[in-house]
Amino acid sequence: MQAVASMNGALRRLPPGAVYLLGLLPLAWVVWLVVSGGIGVDPVKAIEHRLGKIGLWFLVGGLTITPLRRFAGINLIRYRRAIGLLAFLYIVLHLTAWIWLDMGLLWGQALADLYKRPYLLFGITALAMLLPLALTSNNASVRRLGRNWRRLHWLVYPAVLLGVVHYLMQMKVISTEGWLWLAAVLALLGVRFRLFGPRS
Amino acid sequence: MAKIAAKPSAYSTDAAPNTLKDITSYNNFYEFGWDKGDPVKHAHQLTTDPWSVEIGGMVERPGSYGLEDILANVTLEERIYRFRCVEAWSMVIPWVGFELASLLNRAGVQPGAKFVAFETLYRPNEMPGQRAGGIDWPYREGLRLDEAMHPLTIMATGLYGEELPNQNGAPIRLVVPWKYGFKSIKSIVKITLTDREPVTTWKALQPREYGFYANVNPEVDHPRWSQATERRVGAGIFAGREPTLKFNGYEDQVAALYSGMDLRKNY
Numbered sequence: 001m002q003a004v005a006s007m008n009g010a011l012r013r014l015p016p017g018a019v020y021l022l023g024l025l026p027l028a029w030v031v032w033l034v035v036s037g038g039i040g041v042d043p044v045k046a047i048e049h050r051l052g053k054i055g056l057w058f059l060v061g062g063l064t065i066t067p068l069r070r071f072a073g074i075n076l077i078r079y080r081r082a083i084g085l086l087a088f089l090y091i092v093l094h095l096t097a098w099i100w101l102d103m104g105l106l107w108g109q110a111l112a113d114l115y116k117r118p119y120l121l122f123g124i125t126a127l128a129m130l131l132p133l134a135l136t137s138n139n140a141s142v143r144r145l146g147r148n149w150r151r152l153h154w155l156v157y158p159a160v161l162l163g164v165v166h167y168l169m170q171m172k173v174i175s176t177e178g179w180l181w182l183a184a185v186l187a188l189l190g191v192r193f194r195l196f197g198p199r200s
Numbered sequence: 201m202a203k204i205a206a207k208p209s210a211y212s213t214d215a216a217p218n219t220l221k222d223i224t225s226y227n228n229f230y231e232f233g234w235d236k237g238d239p240v241k242h243a244h245q246l247t248t249d250p251w252s253v254e255i256g257g258m259v260e261r262p263g264s265y266g267l268e269d270i271l272a273n274v275t276l277e278e279r280i281y282r283f284r285c286v287e288a289w290s291m292v293i294p295w296v297g298f299e300l301a302s303l304l305n306r307a308g309v310q311p312g313a314k315f316v317a318f319e320t321l322y323r324p325n326e327m328p329g330q331r332a333g334g335i336d337w338p339y340r341e342g343l344r345l346d347e348a349m350h351p352l353t354i355m356a357t358g359l360y361g362e363e364l365p366n367q368n369g370a371p372i373r374l375v376v377p378w379k380y381g382f383k384s385i386k387s388i389v390k391i392t393l394t395d396r397e398p399v400t401t402w403k404a405l406q407p408r409e410y411g412f413y414a415n416v417n418p419e420v421d422h423p424r425w426s427q428a429t430e431r432r433v434g435a436g437i438f439a440g441r442e443p444t445l446k447f448n449g450y451e452d453q454v455a456a457l458y459s460g461m462d463l464r465k466n467y
Contacts, residue, residue, distance in 0.1 A: 034437065040225075040226075040237070041221065041222050041225050041226040041236075041433060041434070042226055042236070042289070042433055043437050044431060044437055047437065101437055101438065101440075102431065103441065104429070104431075104439075104440025104441035105440065106429060106440075106441060109426050109428060109429060109441075112426055113425050113426055116421070116423065116424050116425060116426075117424050117425060173234055173334055175234075
């Protein structure tokens, strides 16, 4: 508990603004890999996949905030908005990389592929669910929406679930890493909706 | 470096080839792993010398043909071919090889033969992907005899004037430039002439998605994606996509092989 208290104390000195800046480091890393040529032979796929993966890290990271406070006493609540918005940013960039770099802005073909590949539809649906959350992440919306704000933001749970299913379905053969992501998301949803243990 | 002596060919495209790095570090060769970066990491484990190809079935002179013996009896040419993967990416590759027809003629094709079946080496202790499940190893491919005898169809043993790197299918592989890349089977140890359509690995795995013919065709979509366009690997991040050409641009040379066939059914 001593460690947790001193950690919470240290976190008090980290303003949420700094989290936004730190959250841009992965983007800077991708840009550096592209510029330096370290991204590999197929930069388009690598950019697309890296952005999606970073988005997934932030989405799942955002879901850990409440359980961390409840079970470990670590208080990261005031960074939750930054983490959520960063997740949204990376997923928008991921979609942009797909439609622009991968599909070459061939909208007709992209739409046709959407119909053929359910995992694309799952990914887009997840992003569509995150859009209202990003738009209502400001203080004014929190005040205006009142209790409905909380209800609206429950959309994050189906969005993360769709996102991780999207990630698994694009694999030819689902890797161990993929199953670990799914397990982590299911565990976090289980904790959130008290599927485990006694109901309070 | 000792360059392989190879004659230029009128069948070469004048499109600019991909870099050696592109061609040798972005490979689908599941014997060495599922990721395109796996073959370059793991293929060095493969021993390619000595190597021989068992030619059998409906041939006059069946037997085990040593690689050096095969190469001593053919004319090597450089063939710069377009290469189109079923996953809708493409490259341009300067192969060194010889026409498959010359090898088949040497073995003597019997009149009743209609198809040619190929098999990749099965050696799990050197091919880590074969120790994993998912595919019924060894990898198998096949061609109709007229496709196999077509002058565009080559056995490649080199790349960029050097010996074929292991991850590209050393020491000897098939290249059929008007078909999706998975038809161009790598590291071949067995060729069998037969009178019936042979079992081929991807068709056996997913018959709805992969056919025996697998001709590049922008008008026939893969069940899960469009084949109308392709992404040229190495073209730069803002290059977008280019239209896919029917028979991968070799329509003039090969369309006659399929006259009267419904290419939607025979995909």
